[in-house]
Amino acid sequence: MSRQIDFAGASGARYRYMPMDESRFLPPAGANYVIAELTEDGATVVYAGETDNLASQTWRSDLERARKKFATAQVLTRLNVTRAVREAERRDLIDAYHPPLNG
Numbered sequence: 825m826s827r828q829i830d831f832a833g834a835s836g837a838r839y840r841y842m843p844m845d846e847s848r849f850l851p852p853a854g855a856n857y858v859i860a861e862l863t864e865d866g867a868t869v870v871y872a873g874e875t876d877n878l879a880s881q882t883w884r885s886d887l888e889r890a891r892k893k894f895a896t897a898q899v900l901t902r903l904n905v906t907r908a909v910r911e912a913e914r915r916d917l918i919d920a921y922h923p924p925l926n927g
Contacts, residue, residue, distance in 0.1 A: 829867055833916030841900035852879040856913050858900045859890045869921040870894050874910040
C-alpha cells in the first residue's frame, strides 16, 4: 500500500503520512509515526509517536506491542526534522484520536 493518508489533529491541522515498508532502508532523520489499522473505511490510530532517528527503529517495539492487540497494525511515517514540531504534532494527534496505546 503506497497511498498517502491524511490525519487531522485536534487543532485542525492536517498531517500527511505514508505507509512504511518495514524492510526498506530508512533515513536517519527525525520523524513522526502513527501505528494504525487500515481498512477501506479509513484508518484507526492505535498509537502516535516520534523519533529522532527513523533508521534506529525505536518505533519497532511500539509496533510489536500494538500488534499484540491489533494484529493488522501498520506503521505510517512523516519526516519532521525539528523536535519541537514533532512533539507538537504528536500531541495534536493524540488529542484528536485518543489512541488506546498512548495511555
